[in-house]
Amino acid sequence: MTHETLDIKTNDGTCPAHVFAPDGTGPWPGAIIYTDILGMRPATIEFAERLASYGYVVLLPDLFYRRGPYAPIDPKPAFASGNFAEVAAPMRAAVNKQQAADDTLFYLDALTARADVKPGKIGVTGYCFGGGVAIVAAGTYPDRIGAAGAFHAGNLATDDADSPHLLLPRIDAELYVGAAEKDHSYPFEMQERFKQAADAAGVTYTHELYEGAGHGWTQTDFPIYNKEADDRHWRELIALFKRTIG
Template identity: 40%
Template sequence: MKRDIEIATADGLAKASIFRPDNSVGKALSGIVFYMDAMGPRDPLYAMAQRLADAGHVVLLPDLFYRFGEYGPFDGGSFANEAARAQIIKMINETTQEITKRDSAAFLEVLDDEGVVGPIGVVGYCMGGGRALTAAATYSNRIGAAASFHGGNLASERPDSPHRLAGDIRARLYVGVAGVDGSFPPEQSARLAEALRTAEVDHIIENYVGMSHGWTVPDRGDAYNEAGAERHWKRLLDFFEETLA
C-alpha cells in the first residue's frame, strides 16, 4: 500500500512515498528509510519499497533531489543519454552528504509519526548507499541496521566520505558490492573494511562476483541480474529481520 506525502525539511518540502503491507492496521511494524539511486523515485523503486514493506515494515522512500523542482523523468537507461547524464551528475554533486544528514532528521520524524517500533533500518542503492551509511553514523541512537547495495564512493578520498564516520556507527552494517564497479573499486573496499574493523563496527562486506553496478534494480538494462537481485533480496530481508525484530 503506497501513500504519497510531502515532508517539511529544513530546506523545503520533499516529495516522498510511504509503503505499508496490506492489512497492517494495528500491527507493530519497524521503520525503514529507502535512499534512492541516482535516477530518482520511479516505478521500479516503488516496487522494491513495497516488497520490503510486505516483509513487515513501514518504508519511507523520499526524493533526495527535491531541491531541484521538477526533473527528468529518468529511468535506468537515462545515464546513457548525454544531457540526462549531465543533469543527474549535477544533482548528485549538489546533494551533498551534509545535506542528507539534515534531511534524514525529517525522514526519521516521519517514521515516528507513522508509529514504528524499535530501531530504524536504512538501505541505499547507488548514490543512496553512502547516504545510508552517513545516516547511520549521524543518528546512531536511532538507526540499528544499515545496508548498501552497489553504493558508490563509500571510502573515497573526499573529506565527507562515509568511511570517515565509522567511529560513530553503532548499527549493524551490510554492504553488497558489485564485482565490477568503477564507483567502488577494490582499494575503496579495503579502506572501508579497515575503517569498520578498526572502529569495531558489526559489519559484512559481500562481493557479488560477476554483478555490475545497478544489478539489483529491474530497469537498469544489461546491468540488472535477476539471480543476483534475488540473492540481494534474501540477504536484505534476513538482515532486517534479524536486526530490527
C-alpha cells in the same frame, strides 16, 4: 498493502515521499530507502512496495527535492545514448551525502510518529549514491538507526572530507555492504580501505562481493540488472533487518 504520499518539511524545503505499509494495524518495524542518483521513478516505487511486503513500514523520500519538480527519468535511454553523466548531473548538483543524511532527521520523525511503526530503531538501505547516504545517516543518527544496507555503493572510502568511512566510528547499527565486482567507483583497493576502517571502528558488519554483478545490479530498470544477484541482495537485506530491527 497501503500506499500514501506525503510532504516532509526539512530545513531546506519540502520533500515529497511515499509510504507503504502492510495491511492491518501493526505495529511493524520502520525502514527508509535511499535511491540511486536517478531518483524517484516507477521502479523505485515498486522497490519500496516489495520491501513493505516483507512486513515493514517503508518510507521512500525524494532525496533530490532541492532540484525542484522533475519528470521521472528513464535509465535505459540514458545508458544507451552514452550521456548518463549528463542526465545525472542536475541530480548530483541538488544534494550531497551529508545533506541527505541531515534530511534523515525529518524522515525519521515522519516515520516514527506513525501509529503503525513499532517503537525502536529503524533500518535504512541505499543503492549507488544512496548506499553512501545510508552509511552516513547511520553515523549521524546512531541512536535511531539499527541497521544499514549499502548495495553497489561507490566512493565509500575516499580522501574527501565527507567520505562515508569517516562516520564508521560513530555507527551503532549493523552494516551490510554488497559490492559489485564490476564497479570503477568502488574498486578493490577502496573496499579494503573501507573494511580496515570498519575493523578499526569496531563496527558489526558484513562486506561481500557480488561476483559478476555490475554497478546498479539491483535496479530492475537498469540495463545492468542482474536477477540472481538481486535475489541474493533481497535475502541479505531482509536477514539483516530481521536480526536487528525485527
